[in-house]
Amino acid sequence: MQDVLNPAIEASRLSKTFLAGGRRIEALNEVSFTVKHGLVTGLIGPDAAGKSTLMRLAAGLLVPDSGSISVLSLDATRQSLKIQSAIGYMPQRFGLYEDLTVQENLDLYADLQGVPMGDRPSRFEELLAMAGLFPFVKRLAGNLSGGMKQKLGLACSLVRQPELLLLDEPTVGVDPVSRRELWSIVYRLVKEKGTSVLLSTAYLDEAERCDEVVLLHEGSVLDQGEPATFRKSMDGRVFAAKAPGIPKRLLQTEISRTPGVIDALIHGDHVRIVMEGLTPPDARPDVSIVPLPPRFEDRFVTLLKKTSSVRHEVPYEKPIAQAKGAVIELENLQRKFGDFYAVKNVTFSVSGGEVFGLLGANGAGKSTTFRMLCGLLAPSGGTLRVAGEDLRHAASKARAKIGYMSQKFSLYGNLSILENLKFFGAAYGLSGNAGQNRIAWAIDEFSLADMKDAVSGDLSLGYKQRLALACALMHEPEILFLDEPTSGVDPLARREFWQRINDLASSGVTVMVTTHFMEEAEYCDRLAIMAEGEILKIGTPAEIKAGAGIENPTMEDAFVELIRAVEAS
Amino acid sequence: MNRRLGGLIKKEFLQIVRDPSSIAIAFLMPLVLLLLFGYGVSLDSEHIPIGVVMEKQNADASNFASIFHDSRYFSTRYYRSTRSATDAMISGKINAIVVLKQDFSRRIGHDAPVQLILNGVDENTARIVSGYVDGAFQKWLERDAAMRGLPLETPVRIEQRIRFNSELRSRNFLVPGLVAVIMTLIGALLTALVMAREWERGTMEALLVTPVSMGEVILGKLIPYFLLGMGGLALSVAMALWLFEVPLRGSIWVLFAASSLFLVTALGMGLFISSIAKSQFVAGQIAIIGTFLPAFILSGFIFDINSMPKIVQFITHIIAARYYVAILQTLFLAGNEWSVILPNAGALVLLSVLFFGLTWKNTRKRLE
Numbered sequence: 029m030q031d032v033l034n035p036a037i038e039a040s041r042l043s044k045t046f047l048a049g050g051r052r053i054e055a056l057n058e059v060s061f062t063v064k065h066g067l068v069t070g071l072i073g074p075d076a077a078g079k080s081t082l083m084r085l086a087a088g089l090l091v092p093d094s095g096s097i098s099v100l101s102l103d104a105t106r107q108s109l110k111i112q113s114a115i116g117y118m119p120q121r122f123g124l125y126e127d128l129t130v131q132e133n134l135d136l137y138a139d140l141q142g143v144p145m146g147d148r149p150s151r152f153e154e155l156l157a158m159a160g161l162f163p164f165v166k167r168l169a170g171n172l173s174g175g176m177k178q179k180l181g182l183a184c185s186l187v188r189q190p191e192l193l194l195l196d197e198p199t200v201g202v203d204p205v206s207r208r209e210l211w212s213i214v215y216r217l218v219k220e221k222g223t224s225v226l227l228s229t230a231y232l233d234e235a236e237r238c239d240e241v242v243l244l245h246e247g248s249v250l251d252q253g254e255p256a257t258f259r260k261s262m263d264g265r266v267f268a269a270k271a272p273g274i275p276k277r278l279l280q281t282e283i284s285r286t287p288g289v290i291d292a293l294i295h296g297d298h299v300r301i302v303m304e305g306l307t308p309p310d311a312r313p314d315v316s317i318v319p320l321p322p323r324f325e326d327r328f329v330t331l332l333k334k335t336s337s338v339r340h341e342v343p344y345e346k347p348i349a350q351a352k353g354a355v356i357e358l359e360n361l362q363r364k365f366g367d368f369y370a371v372k373n374v375t376f377s378v379s380g381g382e383v384f385g386l387l388g389a390n391g392a393g394k395s396t397t398f399r400m401l402c403g404l405l406a407p408s409g410g411t412l413r414v415a416g417e418d419l420r421h422a423a424s425k426a427r428a429k430i431g432y433m434s435q436k437f438s439l440y441g442n443l444s445i446l447e448n449l450k451f452f453g454a455a456y457g458l459s460g461n462a463g464q465n466r467i468a469w470a471i472d473e474f475s476l477a478d479m480k481d482a483v484s485g486d487l488s489l490g491y492k493q494r495l496a497l498a499c500a501l502m503h504e505p506e507i508l509f510l511d512e513p514t515s516g517v518d519p520l521a522r523r524e525f526w527q528r529i530n531d532l533a534s535s536g537v538t539v540m541v542t543t544h545f546m547e548e549a550e551y552c553d554r555l556a557i558m559a560e561g562e563i564l565k566i567g568t569p570a571e572i573k574a575g576a577g578i579e580n581p582t583m584e585d586a587f588v589e590l591i592r593a594v595e596a597s
Numbered sequence: 598m599n600r601r602l603g604g605l606i607k608k609e610f611l612q613i614v615r616d617p618s619s620i621a622i623a624f625l626m627p628l629v630l631l632l633l634f635g636y637g638v639s640l641d642s643e644h645i646p647i648g649v650v651m652e653k654q655n656a657d658a659s660n661f662a663s664i665f666h667d668s669r670y671f672s673t674r675y676y677r678s679t680r681s682a683t684d685a686m687i688s689g690k691i692n693a694i695v696v697l698k699q700d701f702s703r704r705i706g707h708d709a710p711v712q713l714i715l716n717g718v719d720e721n722t723a724r725i726v727s728g729y730v731d732g733a734f735q736k737w738l739e740r741d742a743a744m745r746g747l748p749l750e751t752p753v754r755i756e757q758r759i760r761f762n763s764e765l766r767s768r769n770f771l772v773p774g775l776v777a778v779i780m781t782l783i784g785a786l787l788t789a790l791v792m793a794r795e796w797e798r799g800t801m802e803a804l805l806v807t808p809v810s811m812g813e814v815i816l817g818k819l820i821p822y823f824l825l826g827m828g829g830l831a832l833s834v835a836m837a838l839w840l841f842e843v844p845l846r847g848s849i850w851v852l853f854a855a856s857s858l859f860l861v862t863a864l865g866m867g868l869f870i871s872s873i874a875k876s877q878f879v880a881g882q883i884a885i886i887g888t889f890l891p892a893f894i895l896s897g898f899i900f901d902i903n904s905m906p907k908i909v910q911f912i913t914h915i916i917a918a919r920y921y922v923a924i925l926q927t928l929f930l931a932g933n934e935w936s937v938i939l940p941n942a943g944a945l946v947l948l949s950v951l952f953f954g955l956t957w958k959n960t961r962k963r964l965e
Contacts, residue, residue: 084802084964087806088806088962089802089805089806089962089963089964090963090964090965091963091965108962109808109810109962112805112806112807112808113808115806117803117806118803119799119802119803119806120799121798121799122799122803123799123800123802123803123804124800124803125608125612125800126798127611127612127615127616128608128611128612128615132608132611135604135607136604136605136607136608137807138604139600139601139603139604139605139607140601140604140605140804140807140808140809141807141808142600142601142808168615184803185803
């Protein structure tokens with residue numbers, strides 16, 4: 029029977045360090061928290077916050093350096109085998125055998141969990157119905173979509189009804205529709221079976237779906253409690269600023285310099301402002317300021333700004349360039365792999381100085397479109413012009429005008445910052461004085477001076493991202509391609525990054541971004557929503573949200589509605 | 598059987614059947630290696646091209662030259678002068694020149710009527726040719742003397758008897774030796790790879806949080822790959838016996854028993870490698886350099902251990918394949934020679950205990 033008096037998980041002053049490349053990395057530093065019975069507790073934090081380490085400590089896969097953690101009133105270090113017979117655990121990437129079918133994966137985990145043969149048919153039926161995988165029992169797990177894999181992973185961790193369910197970043201890289209389905213499954217479990225759930229995520233908007241939240245940052249607990257309390261502390265401190273005559277980037281820059289402003293962020297058609305106190309910011313009379321309901325992220329940013337000493341501010345201001353004509357033009361672009369269309373009839377154009385986003389889940393065709401735009405992949409059909417060059421004939425000419433930065437930060441991990449800059453400069457044909465000047469510019473612009481001899485593989489995610497952007501800008505490209513540039517970085521690093529992107533756009537650089545991160549879509553001037561290789565809708569964030577047909581939708585609501593509409597038709 | 602272990606074994610077999618690279622390593626590679634070594638690589642010298650120069654045609658000289666002509670070891674070409682034969686040797690058409698001097702008949706029994714010019718670039722072939730020519734000349738002298746009814750004046754006569762591989766077919770010892778290489782491939786390389794794959798794909802993490810024990814995880818790998826390895830063995834032995842017609846003089850049961858022992862040792866090496874290398878790339882590199890290449894080079898399969906430098910000979914003692922090759926060659930070519938089989942089997946037992954001990958020490962049910 030469940031021991032309801034004690035919490036499901038109780039961690040006290042947990043510390044854990046790892047040795048990586050001769051360096052000690054402090055993954056967790058004196059972390060204490062509790063997970064209550066019968067609730068969904070969210071472990072929220074950016075990449076490298078220590079979420080996975082914490083999950084693995086709870087599952088008895090790691091041993092803490094100091095402190096203690098008890099799970100279901102058992103000691104996670106000494107009684108790990110007992111814990112493992114009572115919990116369900118889904119690791120990142122779901123832990124599925126891709127060369128086994130859906131049914132075979134379930135069979136295996138049922139064998140491992142010792143589910144009696146007699147109970148299996150009914151249990152499998154229940155799980156398959158829950159995951160919507162009935163039609164696919166004979167399909168290899170490797171051939172399932174991301175969302176289906178996620179649900180199969182969840183089903184496998186549930187083959188024997190666990191008392192406690194640990195889910196390590198179950199929603200990463202999965203489309204919003206599948207994310208919502210996962211959440212509803214989790215809540216049904218909690219309601220019907222009384223399961224306790226600990227779920228980690230880097231998506232801050234998911235915090236609001238949890239009963240309780242533990243906010244983790246750089247190995248320490250920043251805060252914990254109910255999301256509503258988090259929001260309540262920000263009541264009356266969040267505003268939207270709108271000014272029809274002023275470009276929103278200029279407005280944002282102005283507001284961010286107003287005293288008392290903690291955070292000013294472009295969000296669709298307005299600038300979202302978080303204040304230190306309850307008074308709205310002073311602004312020009314033509315700026316309209318209205319209060320907004322606070323979000324979880326507002327609280328996180330406020331907490332981070334309190335702890336971090338670095339001011340993330342724009343170092344310079346440039347005149348806003350006049351928009352040029354269309355810089356990127358696609359018409360009926362197609363790409364086939366075998367008889368599968370990865371990209372089908374994609375048509376849009378992007379004008380100079382615009383920030384254009386491609387939004388979609390993994391496998392929607394964003395990366396394929398991107399590779400064609402960068403001249404890395406030949407289209408199977410349609411036309412494609414980038415910076416005035418037809419990519420079919422003058423790919424290398426066009427490439428000289430393109431800067432590219434990917435999510436994986438394709439840097440040389442064992443070279444220093446300076447060596448990486450030198451290499452990318454040379455790769456773009458910069459030499460002598462021109463090269464020297466550009467490296468000096470990069471080091472100054474991205475504040476890399478005190479770290480320039482550090483090996484880039486050891487840098488924090490935020491630094492890596494800055495360096496990657498610097499490398500992509502070495503040859504002063506007219507167009508910048510960003511592939512999932514801020515997934516997993518903390519909100520401050522993300523703001524700083526977007527500040528730079530906005531500056532670049534203001535100075536006339538065209539920016540194209542792919543993202544599966546709904547929040548990031550709000551930062552774009554216009555965006556295209558993609559699913560299964562096709563464009564569902566193109567427009568400004570406000571236009572796209574307006575099309576959702578619900579009141580005050582988030583970008584995710586709009587996305588989900590769009591997908592539903594397509595599926596219905 | 599234990600339900601958990603049964604589930605793991607079933608899963609492993611499904612993966613083997615569905616993964617073309619496992620099948621390739623377990624069955625295709627042995628097939629290719631056996632065909633390559635059975636047919637392609639031969640350490641025997643047959644049909645070595647040699648040139649024969651007769652400075653003066655006469656009955657004795659022609660008679661002697663016909664020996665080369667009739668031999669399966671040589672294919673003979675005739676040249677008019679030493680000079681033209683030398684040119685042919687330089688251009689690589691022939692490997693040696695036999696010159697029969699003008700006064701060949703007169704000088705028989707006194708000094709050297711035959712001159713042998715060798716191409717020393719390939720010293721192995723040169724030595725073989727030299728030996729063959731020497732032998733051929735002795736034989737011809739005997740025959741010639743017998744024909745003339747004269748006693749032959751040779752002080753010592755060596756009578757050769759070759760035992761175990763009387764036809765001197767290199768296939769007869771290469772094919773059994775190859776079995777050791779193939780078993781290393783399946784036991785060490787394949788096992789290290791599939792274990793590393795579980796770490797790489799994150800499935801190991803999912804396994805470890807189930808109530809399964811580490812012993813079950815290890816046995817769950819050991820049993821399927823043991824069976825796969827025995828399949829590879831059966832394939833190799835069948836090909837050796839029926840395709841290459843290598844004699845098996847010992848008992849087939851002893852062969853399978855010794856092979857199981859070696860396979861367990863190889864699996865131990867594979868599991869040990871995967872306990873220290875958790876990416877397929879690193880595990881593959883270590884397995885090839887640490888087990889596959891030594892099985893090829895240091896096991897005595899191709900190169901004789903006794904003619905290696907002392908230090909290298911010393912190193913071969915930790916190569917499990919060395920003991921297995923010794924057992925295999927004995928079983929195939931000599932028979933159930935317990936004085937050879939038992940000490941070598943004992944060494945294999947020690948090595949497998951060592952590797953399983955190291956694996957056990959390195960493996961805990963943790964991610965660190």
